[in-house]
Amino acid sequence: MEPVRNSKNPLVVEAARLHRSRERKQTGTTMIEGPHLLEEAIQAGVDIRQLFALAVDTESRELARHLGIDPVLIDEPALKRLAGTETPRGPIAVVAIPEETDPTEQNLLVSWGVSDPGNVGTMIRTARAFGWGFCFAEGTADPWSPKVLRSAAGSQFGTGIHSVSELSQLVSSGYEPVSTVVRGGEDPSKLGDGRFALLIGEEAAGLPDDIVAACDRSVTIPMPGGAESLNAAVAAGIIVHEISRAAR
Numbered sequence: 001m002e003p004v005r006n007s008k009n010p011l012v013v014e015a016a017r018l019h020r021s022r023e024r025k026q027t028g029t030t031m032i033e034g035p036h037l038l039e040e041a042i043q044a045g046v047d048i049r050q051l052f053a054l055a056v057d058t059e060s061r062e063l064a065r066h067l068g069i070d071p072v073l074i075d076e077p078a079l080k081r082l083a084g085t086e087t088p089r090g091p092i093a094v095v096a097i098p099e100e101t102d103p104t105e106q107n108l109l110v111s112w113g114v115s116d117p118g119n120v121g122t123m124i125r126t127a128r129a130f131g132w133g134f135c136f137a138e139g140t141a142d143p144w145s146p147k148v149l150r151s152a153a154g155s156q157f158g159t160g161i162h163s164v165s166e167l168s169q170l171v172s173s174g175y176e177p178v179s180t181v182v183r184g185g186e187d188p189s190k191l192g193d194g195r196f197a198l199l200i201g202e203e204a205a206g207l208p209d210d211i212v213a214a215c216d217r218s219v220t221i222p223m224p225g226g227a228e229s230l231n232a233a234v235a236a237g238i239i240v241h242e243i244s245r246a247a248r
Helices: 010-019 021-027 035-043 058-066 076-083 117-129 146-151 167-172 209-214 232-247
Strands: 029-033 048-054 072-074 092-096 108-112 133-136 161-163 176-180 196-201 217-219
Touching: 010 021, 010 029, 010 048, 010 072, 010 076, 010 092, 021 029, 029 035, 029 076, 029 146, 035 048, 035 092, 048 058, 048 076, 072 076, 076 092, 108 117, 117 133, 117 146, 117 232, 167 176, 176 209, 176 232, 196 232
Parallel strands: 048 072, 108 133, 108 196, 133 161, 176 196, 176 217
Antiparallel strands: 029 092, 048 092
């Protein structure tokens, strides 16, 4: 009979550290929760390093063996410690973070310092839905954190995830940076044809002034209802939709 690990077991403790950004960077791994995210990772050919499953979860145990790894059986407290959620759903897997590549997508959705994991996850999900890539600058919530992976429903495994530190990197890759501003920009539906890198800033502060000034073009969502602003991920979704629809 295989041993069942508890929440204090060294294997569980070590995997739980992946909730910290520093541990993810040092190990090049992250943690995913639930069958849907695991399926997304497997279909993308991601390296599955460990799979934690409840002793009663025979389906996950068989899946682990099919993947050529020994499942780590755990109890309920260990599952909660690994998942970090109130109502966790197994299995939990430790997976390798895919290596970055240069962006090749037609368009990029760029998070310039969006720090909320929910917003970043939704933006990644939006990018995948419309066939865009996703770029992230300093200050952005880690796209490979368990929270962002849950929010994005694993869309990281189905679209390009790229880091960026300067606008010049986007330009040299053939993209036209477009800033998103609350007022004074073009209607995104009239942006025309191009290969765009759409920049979204932090929800409260927006994009830094120097970044807006460095972009030749800016877009603003027409809001006849008079709302002052929109949630960062909602704004990103509307603009990506409008640009994609105009291109079609």
